[in-house]
Amino acid sequence: MAQDGLHERLHDVYEEVTRRNAGEIEFHQAVYEVLTSLGPVVDKHPEYSDTAIIRRLFEPERQIIFRVPWIDDTGAEQINRGFRVEFNSALGPFKGGLRFHPSVYLGIVKFLGFEQIFKNSLTGLPIGGGKGGSDFDPKGRSKNEVMRFCQSFMTELYRHIGEYTDVPAGDIGVGGREIGYLFGQYKRITNRYESGVLTGKGLTWGGSQVRTEATGYGTVFFVDEILRSTGQSFDGKQVVVSGSGNVAIYAIEKVQALGGTVVGCSDSSGYIVDEKGVDLELLKELKEVRRGRISEYAETRGGAARFVENESIWQLPCDIALPCATQNELDGDDAKALIASGCQVVAEGANMPCTPEAVKLFAEAKVAFAPGKAANAGGVATSALEMQQNASRDSWTFEETEQRLAEIMGRIHDRCLSTADEYGQPGNYMAGANIAGFIRVADAMSALGVV
Ligand code: NDP
Numbered sequence: 001m002a003q004d005g006l007h008e009r010l011h012d013v014y015e016e017v018t019r020r021n022a023g024e025i026e027f028h029q030a031v032y033e034v035l036t037s038l039g040p041v042v043d044k045h046p047e048y049s050d051t052a053i054i055r056r057l058f059e060p061e062r063q064i065i066f067r068v069p070w071i072d073d074t075g076a077e078q079i080n081r082g083f084r085v086e087f088n089s090a091l092g093p094f095k096g097g098l099r100f101h102p103s104v105y106l107g108i109v110k111f112l113g114f115e116q117i118f119k120n121s122l123t124g125l126p127i128g129g130g131k132g133g134s135d136f137d138p139k140g141r142s143k144n145e146v147m148r149f150c151q152s153f154m155t156e157l158y159r160h161i162g163e164y165t166d167v168p169a170g171d172i173g174v175g176g177r178e179i180g181y182l183f184g185q186y187k188r189i190t191n192r193y194e195s196g197v198l199t200g201k202g203l204t205w206g207g208s209q210v211r212t213e214a215t216g217y218g219t220v221f222f223v224d225e226i227l228r229s230t231g232q233s234f235d236g237k238q239v240v241v242s243g244s245g246n247v248a249i250y251a252i253e254k255v256q257a258l259g260g261t262v263v264g265c266s267d268s269s270g271y272i273v274d275e276k277g278v279d280l281e282l283l284k285e286l287k288e289v290r291r292g293r294i295s296e297y298a299e300t301r302g303g304a305a306r307f308v309e310n311e312s313i314w315q316l317p318c319d320i321a322l323p324c325a326t327q328n329e330l331d332g333d334d335a336k337a338l339i340a341s342g343c344q345v346v347a348e349g350a351n352m353p354c355t356p357e358a359v360k361l362f363a364e365a366k367v368a369f370a371p372g373k374a375a376n377a378g379g380v381a382t383s384a385l386e387m388q389q390n391a392s393r394d395s396w397t398f399e400e401t402e403q404r405l406a407e408i409m410g411r412i413h414d415r416c417l418s419t420a421d422e423y424g425q426p427g428n429y430m431a432g433a434n435i436a437g438f439i440r441v442a443d444a445m446s447a448l449g450v451v
Contacts, residue, residue: 006032007039009049017058024107026327030114030352031058033359033371037434040423053442056450060113061094062086065106066156068134070148072141081105082153084132086166087113090444093164094130095120095380097171097200100149100178102137109133111327112171115351116380118437119373122412125384130166132157138173150181157182158189163196163390169383170200172326175246176212180205195390199383208386210401211379216250217402218378218409219322219349219370224258225413226345226368226429235259240318241278242266243325244287244294247349247376251322252278264316266325267294271313274305317341324349332357339365348372359430374416374433381408 006014017031042049068080083106086094096116099108109131117129136149160166170179179200187193195206203209210217220234227233237260241248244265252262261277272278272294282300286292298307314321314334321343323330327350335358338346346362347370348354354362354369362369382405389395396404416432419439425431 005036007035007042009042010035010038010054013054013058016055020059021107021110024110026111026352027107027114029356030111033352033356033430034114034118034434034438037431038438040425040431041435041438044423048442051446053445056445057088057117057438057441058114060085060087060110061089063106063110064132064160068136068149068152068156070145070152072145078149080134080136080149082132082134082156083109084157084160084166084168085109085113085130086160087129087131088117088441088445089128090441090448091121092126092128093162094166095127095169095383096129096131097133097169098174098178098182099131099133099171100136100138100173101133102135104133104135108327112351115373117441118434119377120380121437121440122374122415122433123377123381123384123408124411124415124440125381127167127380127384130168131171132168133171133174136173138178143177146178147181150178151185154182154185155189158186161186161197163194163387167196167383167387168198169380170246172245174200176200176202176207196387199386201386206386206390208382208389208401209396209398210405211382211386212246213250213253213402214382214405215247215376215379216252216324216349217254218381218405219247219251219324219347219375220254220258221378221406221409222370222375222413223320223322223345223347225410226347226370229417233259234320237261237319238263238317239320239322240264240313240316241322241324241349242271242313242329242353243323243350244283245325247379248322248324249280249284249287251324251349252283253280255320255322256280260320263318264313265294266313268325269293269295270307270309270311271316272298272305272307273316274301276304312337314338318343320345320347322347322349323353325353326350327352328355329353330358331355332361334358335361339367343367346370347375349376351376363428368427369429371430371433373437374412374429377412378405378409381405
């Protein structure tokens with residue numbers, strides 16, 4: 001990636017990251033995005049670039065790669081690769097999800113772990129940043145195969161995690177079912193009911209109310225704050241949400257509760273259009289229970305909805321776009337189509353779903369753009385609330401937990417705006433998120449010495 005837009009004092013840092021992490025393009029992209037925001041910080045506080053804090057921040061504290069052997073339903077041995085990148089623990093134990101998807105390799109895990117540092121910092125809660133996963137593809141695998149895989153994965157991972165060390169959660173391909181199998185194996189190996197070692201647990205065994213809904217709800221609360229700051233609301237707004245997994249489903253639920261209409265959603269095979277609004281009950285049954293494909297949604301809805309195969313959902317006109325599927329799913333052409341259709345707000349429910357070109361186009365067109373590290377922080381924030389409840393052997397009601405989530409999202413929103421103002425970038429949520437996230441971590445790292 002070119003070095004345009006980088007402060008001259010940060011060129012060498014970026015060059016070093018790309019050289020030391022060759023081929024890890026998603027990681028380079030995530031680092032570049034943060035560095036583009038840090039120019040005003042090194043101008044105002046040269047101490048950050050005079051010391052090695054920035055360079056140290058880009059080097060994970062620990063990177064673990066391991067073999068995951070397991071037996072499939074035909075009796076054949078399968079081998080996958082497992083990862084855990086423990087990126088930064090200056091603010092608290094490493095915290096971040098596990099992703100099971102065939103595209104997973106070190107560069108993806110590193111980009112996600114790196115983003116997580118800033119996101120967790122922004123929540124104001126005591127959690128460091130990490131991420132993990134495997135190139136295991138759960139699609140088409142039986143429940144027993146998924147269980148055997150999770151057990152093998154945890155048989156190695158257990159020695160690296162713990163409630164004071166590293167606390168994984170879910171991400172793509174890892175939901176409540178997988179967290180259950182992982183927690184069961186951890187409990188068996190260690191002979192400890194250590195609830196705080198994983199988050200995203202079921203409600204009957206240490207989970208928190210609202211954790212399932214938190215990332216999607218939180219993204220929508222963030223957008224609600226943006227709309228309110230300009231005297232608007234969701235009422236009557238047309239919304240497009242990509243994906244149809246955990247984040248997308250609960251983003252759709254909250255948009256509908258606040259009076260918006262979600263006219264389309266997708267999976268990796270294409271998207272559906274349902275002009276009157278997505279039928280959430282049908283979507284949940286299809287995706288959470290049957291684990292089917294999005295095309296079946298249109299089949300069941302008959303003439304009310306249509307399925308468009310293998311095309312970009314961002315061709316659908318909307319007021320608000322919520323990319324909630326995966327990284328780099330919304331590119332420059334998609335951004336141009338959204339801008340032309342009058343889209344006013346884009347908020348990243350997924351991690352880094354918008355390419356740098358798309359982000360640039362949104363800024364030029366004055367579309368309000370909320371980066372994932374701010375907009376989707378509700379998931380990890382509620383994970384931290386789950387840890388808090390586990391530590392105090394307590395459990396809060398749905399209403400109380402949702403209220404706390406809404407307050408946290410409101411604070412993140414305000415922190416992004418006030419920091420952006422302070423550093424001469426009014427209204428720039430990305431600059432605000434990167435700078436506020438950076439300063440809290442950098443100050444903690446500085447206080448802890450060279451470790
Ligand atoms: P899920 O596995 O529940 O759902 C992922 C969805 O995205 C599926 O509908 C999937 O479709 C779709 N998808 C995946 N790859 C592509 C692709 N290349 N093109 C189009 N659609 C695709 O994952 P989550 O909902 O948990 O995660 C979604 C995003 O949100 C990720 O970026 C994740 O990192 C981020 N996130 C998740 C959090 C959480 O709490 N779960 C917290 C913060 C961020 P298909 O089934 O066809 O693959």
